Structure formats: C-alpha cells, structure tokens
Amino acid sequence: MASCKFCLNNTVDTWFGSWCEKCHKLQRIINLFTIDKVMTVLENVLIVDEETQEHKLKEELKTELTTREYQLRERKKKQKDSDK
Numbered sequence: 270m271a272s273c274k275f276c277l278n279n280t281v282d283t284w285f286g287s288w289c290e291k292c293h294k295l296q297r298i299i300n301l302f303t304i305d306k307v308m309t310v311l312e313n314v315l316i317v318d319e320e321t322q323e324h325k326l327k328e329e330l331k332t333e334l335t336t337r338e339y340q341l342r343e344r345k346k347k348q349k350d351s352d353k
C-alpha cells in the first residue's frame with residue numbers, strides 16, 4: 270500500500286485511497302470546526318515560541334508564590350486565633 274499523500278507518514282487506509290485513517294479523521298475534524306479554528310488551536314498549543322513559554326512559566330511561578338503566601342498568612346492567622 271502507498272503512503273499517505275497528506276502526512277507522508279502512514280499508509281493509506283484503502284487500497285485506492287490517497288490518505289491514511291488519521292488524516293481522514295483530521296479532515297472530518299476540520300469540516301466540523303472549520304480550518305481557521307483548527308489552525309488557531311494548533312498554533313496556540315503546539316507552536317509556542319520560547320518567549321511565550323518563558324512568560325507563561327513566570328506567570329505560573331507568580332501564582333504559586335502568591336498562593337503560598339496566602340496559605341502562610343492564613344496559617345499564622347489561625348495560630349494566633351488558637352493562642353487567644
């Protein structure tokens with residue numbers, strides 16, 4: 270069997286076909302959500318440049334720190350309350 274003309278990776282799903290099973294599934298997804306929507310999702314999820322990744326990491330760290338600070342403050346408050 271020939272290889273898929275779309276992904277050039279898998280073999281075609283039917284003897285006379287030109288695409289593989291996964292690419293046919295992809296085609297159905299594109300039909301369902303429109304090519305623009307699928308492209309946007311792919312670009313946002315897979316094609317993330319380094320700067321954006323670094324920024325995301327910093328944001329995550331900031332959130333983590335803020336959460337910890339809050340938890341610490343709450344714990345101290347509770348301790349004070351129990352001391353009374």
Ligand SMILES: [Zn+2]
Pocket residue numbers: 273274275276277278279288289290291292293
């Ligand atoms: Zn394919």
